[in-house]
Amino acid sequence: LNKFDEIFVISIDEKFTFSQFIKKPIHIIAHGLPEKNIIQNKNIDIIYVASENEHNIAAAKWFFEKAYPHLSKDIKITVVGKITKHINDYENVTKVGFINDLDEAYASSKIAICPMLSGTGLKIKVAEALSFGLPIVCNERGIDGLLNKTKKMPIKRNEFLKPISREHHHSLLLCWKIKTGLKKEIELERIKKYVDWFYQHHIVPHFEMEEKYL
Numbered sequence: 032l033n034k035f036d037e038i039f040v041i042s043i044d045e046k047f048t049f050s051q052f053i054k055k056p057i058h059i060i061a062h063g064l065p066e067k068n069i070i071q072n073k074n075i076d077i078i079y080v081a082s083e084n085e086h087n088i089a090a091a092k093w094f095f096e097k098a099y100p101h102l103s104k105d106i107k108i109t110v111v112g113k114i115t116k117h118i119n120d121y122e123n124v125t126k127v128g129f130i131n132d133l134d135e136a137y138a139s140s141k142i143a144i145c146p147m148l149s150g151t152g153l154k155i156k157v158a159e160a161l162s163f164g165l166p167i168v169c170n171e172r173g174i175d176g177l178l179n180k181t182k183k184m185p186i187k188r189n190e191f192l193k194p195i196s197r198e199h200h201h202s203l204l205l206c207w208k209i210k211t212g213l214k215k216e217i218e219l220e221r222i223k224k225y226v227d228w229f230y231q232h233h234i235v236p237h238f239e240m241e242e243k244y245l
Contacts, residue, residue, distance in 0.1 A: 032049065032053050033054065035055060035086070036055060037055055037056045037057075037058065037157060038053060038054075038055055038056070038057045038058070039058050040057060040058070040213060041055075041058055041059070041060060041062075042059070043059060045163070046058075048065065048239075051204070051207050052206070052207065052210060066110055072141050072170055073138075073141045073163055074107070075107060075108075075109045075136065075137055075139050075140040075141065075142070076106045076107045076108065076140075076141050076142065076164075077093075077106060077107070077108045077109070077141070077144055078109050078111065078136060078137065078140035078142070078143050078144075079094075079108065079109070079110045079111070079112075079114075079143070079144050079145075079146075080110075080111045080112050080133065080136075080143070080159075080160075081112050081113075081114035081156065082112050082113050082114060083109075083112070083113040083114050083116060083117060084101050086147060086148070086149050086150035086165060087114050087147075088114065088117050089148055089149060090111075090145075090146045090147045090148050090149075091114050091117055091118055091147060092117070093148055094144070094146040095119070095121075098146065099121070103122050104122060105123070105194050106122045106123060107125070108121075108123060108125070109124075109125045109127060109136065110124060110126050110127065110137055111130050111133065111138070112124070112125045112127075112128070112162065112224075113128060113242060115127065115128045116128070120199050121241070133159075134163075135164065137159060137160060137162075137163045138162075138163055140163075141165070141167060142166055142167070142168060143144070143156075143157075143160035143165045143166075143168075144167065144168045144169060145160075145167060145168075145169035145173035146169065146170065146173070147169065147170065147172035147173045148170070148172060149172060150172060154173055157169065157173060157182075167221050180212045184199045185205070201233065202233070202234060202237075205229055208225075209222060209226065
C-alpha cells in the first residue's frame with residue numbers, strides 16, 4: 032500500500048490499523064449504497080445474513096444457544112448464507128443457503144440481527160440492512176466501523192474493558208516493532224525470541240481472559 036499516493040478505507044478501525052504501518056495519507060469514505068424500495072407487507076420477522084467464517088459461526092452458536100430460547104416461537108426467522116450449514120433445524124427458522132435476490136429478502140423483513148462477538152471493521156450486512164430502513168439488533172461488535180454509532184455520542188467501553196482494549200493496541204505495536212527490527216537488520220533469532228515471549232506472556236493470557244469474561 033505504500034506504493035500508492037493515498038489510501039481510502041471504509042471504517043475508523045481500518046484507518047487506525049493501516050496508520051500503524053503506512054506513511055501515506057489515509058482517508059475514510061462511507062460505504063455508499065443506493066436507496067432501496069421498502070415493501071409494506073413484510074412476511075419475515077427477523078432476517079440473519081452471514082457467511083461461515085469463524086466469527087460468524089461463533090456468533091450463530093451464541094445466538095441460538097443464548098438468545099433464541101427467549102424468543103417467541105411465533106416469530107418467523109430467516110437465515111441466509113453459508114452459515115446455515117452450522118445451524119440446527121428449528122420449527123420457526125427457515126434456512127436459505129443461497130438466494131438469488133438478497134434485496135428482496137431484506138425488503139420483506141421487519142428486523143435484521145447481527146450477533147457478532149468478535150471481528151473488526153464495518154459489517155457490510157449491517158450497512159445493507161440499514162439501506163432498507165431496517166432496525167438492527169446487535170451488540171457492540173455489530174456496529175464496528177460505523178461512523179456515527181449513536182445519535183448523541185459514541186458508545187463508551189466499561190472501565191473494566193479499557194485495559195483489555197489497550198492490549199489490542201499493544202499487539203498492533205508488536206507488528207510495528209517487528210517491521211522496525213527487520214528494517215534495522217536485527218538478528219532474526221532475537222526478533223523471534225521476543226515475539227515468542229510476547230505471545231506467551233501477553234497474547235495467550237489476553238485471549239484466555241476474553242474467553243472467560245467476554
